[in-house]
Each structure stands twice: as structure tokens, then as C-alpha cells.
Amino acid sequence: MERTMVLSRRKTINMVIVGVGGQGLITLGRVLGNASIISGTNILVSEIHGLAQRGGSVIVHVRIGEPNSPLVPLGGADIVLGLELIEVVRYLEYANHDSLFIVNNRVIRPSLPKVRAPSPQAILSKLKELGLNIIAINARELAEKAGSSLSENIVMLGALMGTGVLDEYISLDHVKKAIKKTLPPRWHEVNIKALELGYMEAKKQIA
Amino acid sequence: MPKPLLGGEGEKVFLLGNEAIARGALEAGVGFVAAYPGTPSTEIVEALASVAKDLGIHVEWSSNEKVAFEAAYGAAMAGVRSLTAMKHVGVNVAADPLMSSAYTGVKGGFVIVSADDPGMWSSQNEQDNRYYGLHAFIPVFEAYCPQEAKDVVRDLFDFSEKMGHPVIFRSTTRLSHSRGIVRLGKLPRPKTKGVFEKNPAKWTLIPQYARKHRVRLLEKWERIKKELATWPYNRFISNDSKYTIIAPGIAYGYVVDELRTLGVEHKVNVLKLSSTVPLPEDMIVKVLEVSEKILVVEELEPIVEVEVKRIAYDHGLASNVEIHGKDYIPQYSELTPNRVRTAIAKFIGLSVPEYSPVKLSGLEIPPRPPTFCPGCPHRSTFYLLKKAVNSLRLKPIYSGDIGCYSLAVLPPFEEQDIIIEMGGSIGAANGLAHVIDQPVIAIIGDSTFFHAGLPGMINSIYNDAPMLILVLDNRITAMTGHQPHPGTGMKATGEKARIIDIASIARASGIEYVDVIDPYDVSDAYVRLRKALEYVVNEKKTALVVAKRACSLLVHSMALRKGIVTPLYIVDEDKCTGCGVCYDFFGCPAIVPLSNGKAKIDPAMCTGCGVCAQICPFKAIRIIREGDKSWKELWF
Ligand SMILES: Cc1ncc(C[n+]2csc(CCOP(=O)(O)OP(=O)(O)O)c2C)c(N)n1
Numbered sequence: 001m002e003r004t005m006v007l008s009r010r011k012t013i014n015m016v017i018v019g020v021g022g023q024g025l026i027t028l029g030r031v032l033g034n035a036s037i038i039s040g041t042n043i044l045v046s047e048i049h050g051l052a053q054r055g056g057s058v059i060v061h062v063r064i065g066e067p068n069s070p071l072v073p074l075g076g077a078d079i080v081l082g083l084e085l086i087e088v089v090r091y092l093e094y095a096n097h098d099s100l101f102i103v104n105n106r107v108i109r110p111s112l113p114k115v116r117a118p119s120p121q122a123i124l125s126k127l128k129e130l131g132l133n134i135i136a137i138n139a140r141e142l143a144e145k146a147g148s149s150l151s152e153n154i155v156m157l158g159a160l161m162g163t164g165v166l167d168e169y170i171s172l173d174h175v176k177k178a179i180k181k182t183l184p185p186r187w188h189e190v191n192i193k194a195l196e197l198g199y200m201e202a203k204k205q206i207a
Numbered sequence: 208m209p210k211p212l213l214g215g216e217g218e219k220v221f222l223l224g225n226e227a228i229a230r231g232a233l234e235a236g237v238g239f240v241a242a243y244p245g246t247p248s249t250e251i252v253e254a255l256a257s258v259a260k261d262l263g264i265h266v267e268w269s270s271n272e273k274v275a276f277e278a279a280y281g282a283a284m285a286g287v288r289s290l291t292a293m294k295h296v297g298v299n300v301a302a303d304p305l306m307s308s309a310y311t312g313v314k315g316g317f318v319i320v321s322a323d324d325p326g327m328w329s330s331q332n333e334q335d336n337r338y339y340g341l342h343a344f345i346p347v348f349e350a351y352c353p354q355e356a357k358d359v360v361r362d363l364f365d366f367s368e369k370m371g372h373p374v375i376f377r378s379t380t381r382l383s384h385s386r387g388i389v390r391l392g393k394l395p396r397p398k399t400k401g402v403f404e405k406n407p408a409k410w411t412l413i414p415q416y417a418r419k420h421r422v423r424l425l426e427k428w429e430r431i432k433k434e435l436a437t438w439p440y441n442r443f444i445s446n447d448s449k450y451t452i453i454a455p456g457i458a459y460g461y462v463v464d465e466l467r468t469l470g471v472e473h474k475v476n477v478l479k480l481s482s483t484v485p486l487p488e489d490m491i492v493k494v495l496e497v498s499e500k501i502l503v504v505e506e507l508e509p510i511v512e513v514e515v516k517r518i519a520y521d522h523g524l525a526s527n528v529e530i531h532g533k534d535y536i537p538q539y540s541e542l543t544p545n546r547v548r549t550a551i552a553k554f555i556g557l558s559v560p561e562y563s564p565v566k567l568s569g570l571e572i573p574p575r576p577p578t579f580c581p582g583c584p585h586r587s588t589f590y591l592l593k594k595a596v597n598s599l600r601l602k603p604i605y606s607g608d609i610g611c612y613s614l615a616v617l618p619p620f621e622e623q624d625i626i627i628e629m630g631g632s633i634g635a636a637n638g639l640a641h642v643i644d645q646p647v648i649a650i651i652g653d654s655t656f657f658h659a660g661l662p663g664m665i666n667s668i669y670n671d672a673p674m675l676i677l678v679l680d681n682r683i684t685a686m687t688g689h690q691p692h693p694g695t696g697m698k699a700t701g702e703k704a705r706i707i708d709i710a711s712i713a714r715a716s717g718i719e720y721v722d723v724i725d726p727y728d729v730s731d732a733y734v735r736l737r738k739a740l741e742y743v744v745n746e747k748k749t750a751l752v753v754a755k756r757a758c759s760l761l762v763h764s765m766a767l768r769k770g771i772v773t774p775l776y777i778v779d780e781d782k783c784t785g786c787g788v789c790y791d792f793f794g795c796p797a798i799v800p801l802s803n804g805k806a807k808i809d810p811a812m813c814t815g816c817g818v819c820a821q822i823c824p825f826k827a828i829r830i831i832r833e834g835d836k837s838w839k840e841l842w843f
Contacts, residue, residue, distance in 0.1 A: 012464075020575065021577065022580075029386060030221065033387075033388070036388065037219050037220070037221055037388055043386075044386070044387050045386040045387075046381055046385045046386075047385075047386075048328050048329075048380070048384060049246055049250075054579070054580060054611065054614065055578045056576055056577030056578070057574075057575040068351070068352070068459070068461075069461040069463070069464045069465075070382075070385040070457075071381070071543055071544055073543070073545050073548070074564055075562030075563060075564040086573065086575065089570065092564065092566070093565070094564070095565045096562065096563055096564060096565060097563065097565060110574065110575040111578045111790070111794050111795070111796035112574070112618065113619045113791040114787075116573065117572075117573055118570060118571070118572065123570065126567055126569070127567070149811045150767075184768075186770075
């Protein structure tokens with residue numbers, strides 16, 4: 001019989017990535033996973049397949065450090081990476097007042113008859129009223145600048161890296177290598193550019 | 208790009224739980240794999256199919272789980288290591304051969320992967336398939352993370368072969384769909400050829416042999432229990448405490464993390480369990496002997512809990528120990544860190560730690576259910592079906608089924624009155640058609656038609672149950688991520704296959720009214736749907752219409768991957784009256800209303816299907832970019 005549990009004491013970073021099915025949330029998890037292998041840190045990423053991908057609401061749980069279980073506790077997210085603002089609001093219960101919010105300044109209208117969606121400004125100002133720590137990025141614009149509107153997700157990943165919250169675990173360079181390992185070659189250039197634009201934008205906002 | 212699944216020994220790769228399960232099978236030298244897709248199991252066999260040619264192993268998508276099970280079981284009878292995988296409800300479909308497999312046993316290692324779905328993320332129920340193990344006398348094993356899943360599955364082939372018995376590896380959504388870093392083991396050369404040795408007393412379950420098998424099965428079950436005493440993935444972690452938490456499968460990870468959160472990791476013992484049916488009885492007895500209080504942290508049904516209580520009773524230990532389980536952990540849905548934390552705190556008498564999630568008031572956000580993708584042919588078919596039904600003033604019952612098209616249960620379509628299980632559309636229509644006066648429309652996908660729709664269709668002809676069978680043939684199993692099926696023309700490994708034609712089967716079965724429509728050809732499809740409905744209502748006979756058009760999500764992603772230019776449509780603002788037909792009643796997510804109510808097409812989302820241009824009452828939508836010629840050729 002073993003005497004004690006062998007547990008490391010390194011803090012585990014809890015992050016939720018939220019957005020709409022089709023925005024490339026699962027790709028973000030894969031890039032972070034490969035970046036973790038390169039940097040030598042442990043990671044667990046949990047996602048939901050199937051129905052949720054058909055334009056539905058999606059949450060991906062990412063735990064970096066020494067996780068043994070896949071889910072971020074309610075109120076336990078150190079980081080909320082939001083690819084769409086309605087979804088940021090939907091999953092607020094995972095955040096706490098110290099969470100860092102890195103959000104895409106965008107609302108995607110759910111395609112339901114006669115639906116009313118709040119504007120990005122309305123959501124952002126409500127979140128700011130709560131005194132939350134928010135970095136808002138115009139990811140669509142930066143993605144287009146990088147060469148593809150489909151790279152919004154990687155812009156947001158760049159912004160995440162730009163905040164420096166993961167510096168202890170993963171570097172920008174690890175992420176670049178991971179992008180090359182994860183995505184097909186013809187998308188490397190655009191996405192590295194998108195990553196850098198997101199990175200610089202976050203750095204600029206923090207400065 | 209190199210295939211991570213074929214990585215060398217010692218290499219670390221980032222794998223989905225399901226890919227780790229696949230790698231475990233490869234490390235055991237699996238030679239035959241057959242499955243039917245179903246979330247959360249699908250990627251196991253997708254991964255195996257992607258390396259089948261590299262390794263020379265047989266991997267197939269079978270027409271349903273029963274066939275898949277039987278195929279893998281057959282290969283194992285001949286001594287080839289075999290695997291079948293399915294979602295929890297798939298095991299219901301395969302339950303008949305499952306029960307028999309325990310009687311005959313197997314020669315080659317035979318691993319049945321059941322991927323359960325606590326929380327019903329993509330399923331109609333959350334049955335706990337460990338019960339199948341108890342029911343069928345087949346041992347059930349679990350794992351808590353991708354690394355362990357790989358290792359357990361690898362070792363299960365040895366276990367199965369040693370016992371000459373099938374085994375169930377039970378995964379759940381949060382294991383199958385978690386990604387983690389996995390250190391790879393050795394890849395042996397697979398054995399793909401076997402020998403079937405005739406032995407009717409073993410392989411034929413006629414009553415005189417089956418009775419003997421039944422007695423032997425009970426004896427074997429006792430041998431299996433003994434063998435489990437040394438199963439290396441069960442572990443008792445003692446802290447010399449009187450408190451023990453029993454954590455089967457994925458619960459172990461939550462328990463370790465939450466003990467740490469609560470700062471009590473040295474105050475309780477933990478029994479980590481990987482073999483959950485049957486339990487390693489000697490180990491449980493030892494735990495019962497050193498514990499005064501036990502908490503079983505278990506997802507879904509109290510299977511381990513009930514067994515532990517039984518063992519306590521049988522060994523005269525019941526009065527010394529207090530055993531908790533479902534009184535502390537809800538029996539529905541999945542485990543979460545918060546649920547486990549609360550249960551542990553209560554168990555050891557701590558106050559439940561507070562957490563303060565962010566709460567926002569005064570801002571309503573709309574729900575976001577999944578929807579048909581831009582260009583989805585199902586959207587067009589449902590739109591036109593509704594129009595046809597309304598124009599004939601019919602009030603049909605829509606007997607629906609399981610697939611992407613289930614989404615039509617929601618507004619604006621509301622054309623799924625019943626959804627029960629795969630094949631249930633035609634099945635239930637066979638009853639409804641005899642007892643109600645309204646017309647019955649059975650709506651079924653192509654993959655689902657081959658899976659379990661066929662017997663129902665034949666029954667409707669045999670027993671005169673008139674219905675319109677509408678087969679939504681998008682050429683692929685879309686819901687689970689685009690697996691080919693008997694109608695696709697492709698096998699799991701990407702090789703060409705013969706196409707089994709649904710309309711021809713229908714005609715050969717004696718249906719006199721069979722038609723094939725293209726949902727993208729709006730006026731033609733509408734007229735023909737109307738005609739088919741009139742036939743069913745007037746003639747009181749079954750008609751079958753195939754709405755044939757490939758999945759646009761798949762075709763569009765092929766176009767993007769290959770850099771093929773797709774057509775693009777635009778709204779003419781001057782002509783648009785803001786009537787909302789395209790975004791509210793047709794409901795294409797690529798079309799959004801502007802603040803003045805007029806429609807706008809998002810060019811990043813438009814797939815170029817052109818249906819909106821055909822249904823716009825004011826002809827306000829037109830093409831502004833013709834697609835490449837090769838775009839047309841993508842539609843298979
Ligand atoms: C018994 C069983 N096996 C598998 C599944 C998983 N599953 C859900 S829908 C579906 C098939 C969908 O394919 P199809 O009928 O072609 O419709 P589509 O999604 O392409 O519209 C499958 C395999 C299930 N729900 N039940």
C-alpha cells in the first residue's frame with residue numbers, strides 16, 4: 001500500500017474558452033496542448049463534440065499546470081477567453097471577480113426567429129460596471145488584416161499570450177511552433193501573423 | 208504531417224481521450240476494428256481508420272452497432288485481436304450478440320468500448336453501461352485520464368485473451384473528449400489473419416450447449432474476480448485515516464484535485480478503481496476493515512456503492528462502517544469539481560467552501576441552440592415540406608429521428624413531433640398510421656435509414672401502414688462528424704466503395720411511389736413533395752422521397768481546404784423590404800438583419816447554396832460571385 005499521494009504543488013491555471021460552434025475553439029485547445037508539450041508543462045483540455053458544433057454555444061475547459069481532472073470549477077476560472085460576447089455572459093458563473101477577461105469585441109446573432117441580441121457595447125459596458133478586468137480585442141479586424149477572417153481564434157490566442165498570464169508555462173515562441181505542428185502548412189503564415197497582431201494589441205492595451 | 212497516433216515509443220503526444228484509446232489498441236496489436244459512429248465514441252475508430260493502411264489492419268464503419276459488434280466478435284473467434292466501439296445507446300442495439308459473447312467467450316482479445324454520456328451532451332438518455340457488465344457477465348474497466356485510458360486498453364487485450372472472455376472498456380464524454388499529453392508505448396506488428404477452429408459445443412448456442420456455457424460462465428466470473436486482485440490500475444492510497452473515498456474511473460481525478468483544493472489530501476485514504484465490474488473483492492474487504500466511513504464518488508448509478516455495501520454485508524463488516532454515495536453525489540448528470548468538493552466537505556465535516564461567481568443583472572441574453580449550418584440541405588427540405596403541407600392544408604404528425612435534422616424540432620421549423628432513437632421515425636409511424644387520422648411523415652437521415660430504418664420501411668409495406676418516408680440524404684453521417692455509410696461510396700479508410708442506392712432499395716421492397724428530389728432546386732422539390740403527400744393521403748399507401756444533396760458543411764470545408772472559390776450571394780438593399788423570410792423563417796445563420804430590418808449576407812459564412820435567392824419573395828438576393836467550376840464537382 002502506498003503511503004502518501006504524490007502531488008505537485010504547482011498552481012494549476014484554469015481557463016475557459018467560450019464562443020460559438022465553428023469559431024475554432026477546439027483548434028485553440030489543440031494548439032495550447034502542443035505548445036504545452038513543447039514547453040514541458042502538463043495540460044488537460046475538455047470539449048464537447050456533436051450537437052454543440054452546429055453553431056451552438058461552446059465552452060472549452062483548459063487546465064494548465066498539474067491538473068488531474070478535466071473541468072474548471074464554477075467561480076474558478078483564472079482566465080476567460082471569450083470569442084463572442086453573448087457567450088462570455090452565458091458562462092460568467094465560471095469566472096470570479098479576479099478573473100482576467102480577454103474578449104473578442106463581437107456579437108454573433110443566434111439564428112432564431114425574431115431574436116433580440118444585445119450590442120457589443122451594451123455587453124462590454126455592463127461587464128465593466130462590475131469592475132472586471134477586461135481586455136477587448138477587435139479580432140475580426142485583426143484577422144482580416146492578417147489575411148483571413150477565419151483566424152479570429154488565433155488573434156485571440158495571440159492576445160492571451162500578450163497579457164503574459166501564461167508566461168510561467170508557455171511562451172509565444174512555443175505557441176508559434178505549436179501552430180506549425182497543429183495546422184496545415186498553407187495556413188501557417190496567416191495564422192502566425194494573426195497571432196502576432198493579437199499579441200501586440202494586448203501588449204498595447206496593457207501598457 | 209506526421210501522424211501522432213503512429214509515434215514511436217517514449218514520444219509524448221497530445222491526444223484526445225478517444226485517440227489515446229485507439230493508440231492503446233494499436234499497442235496491443237489490434238488487427239480488426241468495426242464500429243458505428245456515435246458521440247462520444249466516434250474518434251476512436253476515426254483515428255484507427257486513419258492509420259489502417261499504414262499498419263495493414265482492417266477498420267470499418269459497419270451499418271449499425273449490432274453488425275459492428277458481430278463482425279469484431281467473429282474476428283475474435285478466429286483469434287484476431289478485435290475492437291468495437293459505440294456510444295452507450297449503441298450497446299442497446301448490439302445487446303443481443305453482447306449477451307451471447309459472454310457465453311461463448313472469445314479466442315483473440317476482444318475489447319468493447321462503450322462511451323457513455325453523463326449529462327446527455329449529445330444523447331437521448333444517460334444510461335450507465337456498467338450495468339451491461341453486470342447483466343451480461345462481462346467485466347468493465349475504466350480510466351481517469353487519456354494516458355491511463357491508453358494503458359488500460361492496451362492491457363485489456365491481454366486480459367481478455369487470458370480469460371478467453373470479452374471485456375468492456377467504459378469511457379464517458381469527459382474522458383473521450385478530454386485531450387491530454389500521452390507518453391507512447393511500443394507498437395507491435397499487428398496480427399491480422401486468424402484461424403477459425405470448428406467446435407460447435409463452443410460456438411453454437413443451441414440450448415444443450417448454452418446450458419453448459421451458463422454454468423461455466425458463473426465459474427469464470429469467480430476466476431475473473433480473483434484475477435482482478437492484481438489489476439495494476441486499482442490502487443489504495445492510504446493516509447492511515449479512518450475515512451476512505453472510493454473513486455472509480457474519472458472520479459479519481461476530481462477527488463485528487465478537490466482534496467487538494469480543500470487542503471485535506473493527507474487526511475483521507477483514496478481507493479482508486481479501474482475495474483468497476485466486478486469489484487476486486489479482496490481489496491474492498493481490506494478497505495472496509497480499515498475504514499469507519501466510506502464515500503463512493505461515482506458518476507450516474509450507484510453500481511460500485513451497491514456492490515461495496517453488499518461486500519460489507521457478506522463479510523460481516525456492515526455494522527462497523529458507514530457507507531455514503533448517492534446521498535452525497537447526485538445520481539443525474541456528470542461529476543463536476545463543485546459537486547465533488549461539496550460531497551467531500553460534507554463527508555469529512557468541513558463547511559462547504561464558498562465561491563463567488565460573477566453575477567450580471569439587467570442584461571437579457573438570448574439562448575443559442577445549435578442550428579442548421581449555412582447551406583444545409585435539411586433547412587431547405589424542411590422549409591419546402593412545411594410549405595407543401597400548408598398548401599394542402601394537412602395537419603401531419605412528423606415522426607422524427609436522430610441526426611442533424613433533429614434540429615427541426617425547434618422554431619422556425621417545428622417539424623419533429625417525435626424523437627426517440629435511431630430508426631424510431633419509421634418504427635413509430637408503423638403504429639401511428641394505423642390509429643390516427645392525420646397523415647404521418649416519417650423523417651429519417653440516410654445513415655439512420657441504413658442503421659435501423661430498413662426493417663421499419665419493409666414493415667410499413669408488409670403491414671399496410673401508409674406514410675410518407677422522407678429520407679434526408681446528405682450522403683454522409685453528418686451529426687457525428689461526417690463518417691461514410693453504405694450509401695456514400697466510400698469506406699472508413701477513404702477507399703472507394705459501392706453505393707447502395709436508397710431509392711432502388713425502396714422500389715425493390717415494393718414501394719410504388721419513389722422519388723428523388725434536390726433540396727437546392729426549390730420549385731421542383733416543392734412540387735414533388737406536394738405530389739408525394741397527395742399520393743399518401745389519397746392512395747393510403749407508403750411513398751418514399753429521397754431529398755438528396757450532400758452536407759454543405761462538409762463540401763464547404765473541402766472547398767476551403769482546396770482553395771476552391773465558392774459562389775457568393777448578396778442582398779440588394781433597394782429591393783429588400785425587410786420581410787424577414789430569409790433570416791426568420793428560413794433561418795440561415797449567414798443572413799442577419801440590419802437595424803432597419805433589411806437582410807445582409809455575411810460573406811464569411813455564405814456557402815453559395817443559392818436557396819435564399821430562390822425563396823426571397825421580392826427577388827432581392829442575387830449572385831455576385833460565380834464559384835469555380837471545380838466547386839460543382841465537390842458535390843458527391
Ligand atoms: C444507436 C445509436 N447509434 C449512434 C447514434 C449517434 N448518432 C446520432 S445521429 C446519427 C446519424 C446521423 O446521420 P444521418 O441519419 O445521415 O443524419 P445527418 O446527421 O447526416 O443529418 C448517429 C450515428 C445514436 N444516437 N444512436
